[in-house]
Amino acid sequence: xxxxxxxxxxxxxxxxxxxxxxxxxxxxxxxxxxxxxxxxxxxxxxxxxxxxxxxxxxxxxxxxxxxxxxxxxxxxxxxxxxxxxxxxxxxxxxxxxxxxxxxxxxxxxxxxxxxxxxxxxxxxxxxxxxxxxxxxxxxxxxxxxxxxxxxxxxxxxxxxxxxxxxxxxxxxxxxxxxxxxxxxxxxxxxxxxxxxxxxxxxxxxxxxxxxxxxxxxxxxxxxxxxxxxxxx
Amino acid sequence: xxxxxxxxxxxxxxxxxxxxxxxxxxxxxxxxxxxxxxxxxxxxxxxxxxxxxxxxxxxxxxxxxxxxxxxxxxxxxxxxxxxxxxxxxxxxxxxxxxxxxxxxxxxxxxxxxxxxxxxxxxxxxxxxxxxxxxxxxxxxxxxxxxxxxxxxxxxxxxxxxxxxxxxxxxxxxxxxxxxxxxxxxxxxxxxxxxxxxxxxxxxxxxxxxxxxxxxxxxxxxxxxxxxxxxxxxxxxxxxxxxxxxxxxxxxxxxxxxxxxxxxxxxxxxxxxxxxxxxxxxxxxxxxxxxxxxxxxxxxxxxxxxxxxxxxxxxxxxxxxxxxxxxxxxxxxxxxxxxxxxxxxxxxxxxxxxxxxxxxxxxxxx
Numbered sequence: 336x337x338x339x340x341x342x343x344x345x346x347x348x349x350x351x352x353x354x355x356x357x358x359x360x361x362x363x364x365x366x367x368x369x370x371x372x373x374x375x376x377x378x379x380x381x382x383x384x385x386x387x388x389x390x391x392x393x394x395x396x397x398x399x400x401x402x403x404x405x406x407x408x409x410x411x412x413x414x415x416x417x418x419x420x421x422x423x424x425x426x427x428x429x430x431x432x433x434x435x436x437x438x439x440x441x442x443x444x445x446x447x448x449x450x451x452x453x454x455x456x457x458x459x460x461x462x463x464x465x466x467x468x469x470x471x472x473x474x475x476x477x478x479x480x481x482x483x484x485x486x487x488x489x490x491x492x493x494x495x496x497x498x499x500x501x502x503x504x505x506x507x508x509x510x511x512x513x514x515x516x517x518x519x520x521x522x523x524x525x526x527x528x529x530x531x532x533x534x535x536x537x538x539x540x541x542x543x544x545x546x547x548x549x550x551x552x553x554x555x556x557x558x559x560x561x562x563x564x565x566x567x
Numbered sequence: 568x569x570x571x572x573x574x575x576x577x578x579x580x581x582x583x584x585x586x587x588x589x590x591x592x593x594x595x596x597x598x599x600x601x602x603x604x605x606x607x608x609x610x611x612x613x614x615x616x617x618x619x620x621x622x623x624x625x626x627x628x629x630x631x632x633x634x635x636x637x638x639x640x641x642x643x644x645x646x647x648x649x650x651x652x653x654x655x656x657x658x659x660x661x662x663x664x665x666x667x668x669x670x671x672x673x674x675x676x677x678x679x680x681x682x683x684x685x686x687x688x689x690x691x692x693x694x695x696x697x698x699x700x701x702x703x704x705x706x707x708x709x710x711x712x713x714x715x716x717x718x719x720x721x722x723x724x725x726x727x728x729x730x731x732x733x734x735x736x737x738x739x740x741x742x743x744x745x746x747x748x749x750x751x752x753x754x755x756x757x758x759x760x761x762x763x764x765x766x767x768x769x770x771x772x773x774x775x776x777x778x779x780x781x782x783x784x785x786x787x788x789x790x791x792x793x794x795x796x797x798x799x800x801x802x803x804x805x806x807x808x809x810x811x812x813x814x815x816x817x818x819x820x821x822x823x824x825x826x827x828x829x830x831x832x833x834x835x836x837x838x839x840x841x842x843x844x845x846x847x848x849x850x851x852x853x854x855x856x857x858x859x860x861x862x863x864x865x866x867x868x869x870x871x872x873x874x875x876x877x878x879x880x881x882x883x884x885x886x887x888x889x890x891x892x893x894x895x896x897x898x899x900x901x902x903x904x905x906x907x908x909x910x911x912x913x914x915x916x917x918x919x920x921x922x923x924x925x926x927x928x929x930x931x932x
Contacts, residue, residue, distance in 0.1 A: 355746055356723040356724050359743055360723060420716065421712075445723055445730065
C-alpha cells in the first residue's frame with residue numbers, strides 16, 4: 336500500500352511529558368512516532384507525512400481539538416483516537432460525531448491504549464475487505480444481506496439488519512446514539528433514544544450468548560455503543 | 568437593558584424607613600404645589616400629577632411604601648381637592664366614581680410595577696447563575712487538565728516500566744523515571760497550592776513569626792528551584808547588613824517560591840531573574856523581577872484573583888492569589904508593575920519586620 340515498513344503514529348498534544356511517554360511506549364512496541372505540540376503543526380504533519388493513525392488531544396493551545404479534527408477529516412481518512420482530560424459526555428460525543436474513531440480519557444492504562452490502537456488499525460484495513468464480516472461465531476454478509484450465528488441463519492427485520500450491518504462495518508468503533516439514529520431512522524429522529532434502546536435489546540437477544548453480559552454490542556454509557564468481535 | 572436592571576437595586580439600597588419617609592414627603596410636596604395653583608388647575612390635573620408621582624415612586628421603591636403612597640395620595644386628593652373641600656366626604660356621584668377610579672388605577676400601577684421588577688430580578692438571577700456555571704466549568708476543566716496530565720504521565724510511564732522488565736533500553740527507562748519524577752513534583756505543587764488555598768479560604772492562617780535571615784531564606788528557595796531555573800542568571804541583591812526579619816518562614820518561602828517559579832515557567836528560557844531584599848525603616852521590601860513579556864496592562868489588577876490564568880497558558884491559577892493571601896496574612900502589601908525595560912516586577916512590603924533598635928541603628932551608623 337505504501338513504502339513505509341512500520342506503522343507511523345502522529346501524536347498531537349501540547350504536553351511535552353505526555354508526548355515523551357507515548358513516544359517511548361509506542362516506539363518500544365514497534366511503532367514509529369511523529370510529534371506535534373500545536374494544531375497547526377499537527378495538520379501540517381498529517382498532510383505531509385500521512386501517518387497511519389493519529390492520537391489527538393482536545394485541549395491544544397492554538398485551537399480546540401474539535402476544530403482540528405473537523406479540518407483533518409475533510410481529507411484524512413485514517414483512524415484518529417482522541418486523548419483528553421475532559422471526561423464530559425458532550426465532549427466525547429462531539430469528537431466522535433466529528434469523525435474520531437475512538438477516545439481515551441487521561442489518565443489511561445497503556446494496555447488499553449495499545450488495544451485501542453490495534454483495533455483502530457485493524458478496522459482501517461478491514462474497510463477495504465470483501466462483503467462478508469466474520470466475527471467470533473457471527474457472520475454478516477453484506478452482499479446477500481444475511482446474518483449467520485454459529486452457521487445458523489438468523490431472522491432479522493429490515494431495521495435490525497440495517498443496525499447490525501452498520502455495527503459490522505464499524506467494529507471496535509464507538510458509534511454515538513445520534514449517529515445510529517440518524518443513519519437508521521433519519522435526521523428527524525435523532526432524539527428518539529427509545530427506538531434505539533428497543534432495537535438494541537432485540538439484536539442482543541438474537542446475537543449475544545448472554546444478554547446480561549453482552550460481548551458484541553457493548554454500552555458506552557451516555558455516549559453510544561461499541562461493536563466488538565467478542566471472545567471465544 | 569442596563570437601566571432596567573439597575574432600578575430594582577435602588578429600592579434595596581435605600582432602607583425601608585427612608586423609603587416611607589421619601590414617599591410621604593414627595594406626595595405632600597406635589598400636593599402642596601398643586602394646592603397653591605388649585606385656582607388655575609382642575610381636580611383631574613391634580614389626580615394625574617399624583618398618579619405620576621406614584622408611578623415614579625413605584626419604579627424605585629418596595630411594594631409597601633408604594634401602597635402607602637397610593638392610599639395617602641387618594642386621601643389627600645379627596646380631602647384637599649375634591650368638593651366639598653377639607654372633608655373626606657364626596658359631594659356628587661361623578662366625583663365618587665373619579666375617586667374610586669383613582670384608587671384602583673393607583674393600586675394597579677403599584678402592583679404591576681412591582682411584578683415587573685420581580686420578573687426582572689428572577690431573570691437577572693438566572694443570568695448570573697448561568698455565568699457562574701460557565702465560569703465553574705472552565706475552572707473545572709483547567710483544574711482537571713492540571714491534575715490529570717501528570718497522573719496520566721505517571722500511570723503511562725509505570726505501566727511501561729512494569730511491562731516485561733528488560734524490554735526497554737536503559738536510556739528509555741531512565742527517561743521514563745525522569746518523567747515520573749517531574750510529574751510527581753508538579754502534582755505535589757498543585758496539591759500544595761490547593762491546600763494552601765483552602766487554608767486561606769477558611770481564614771485560619773495565623774503567621775508563626777520568628778526572627779529569620781532573609782538572605783538564607785532566599786538561598787534556600789533558589790536551591791529548591793535549581794532545576795526550574797537552570798540556564799538562567801539569578802541576580803540576588805541583599806542590602807548590606809540587613810538584620811534578621813520577623814516573619815513566618817514557611818509562608819514567605821511559599822510566596823517567593825511561587826513568584827520565582829512563575830518567572831521560570833512563563834518567561835523565555837535563559838532570561839535573567841532578579842530578587843532583592845531591602846529595608847525601609849521597620850519595613851521589609853522584597854522585589855522579584857523578570858525579563859519576560861510582563862502582563863497586559865488591562866489584566867494587571869486581575870492577576871491576584873483566584874483562578875486567574877494568562878490566556879491559554881496552563882496552571883491552576885492559584886499561585887499568585889496564594890502569594891497575595893500570605894503577604895496579607897503578614898499585614899503586608901504586594902504590587903505588580905511592568906518594568907519600563909519589559910518584564911514583570913512584584914514589590915512586596917511587610918511592615919514591622921525589624922526591631923525598633925535595628926531601625927534606629929540606621930541613623931547612628
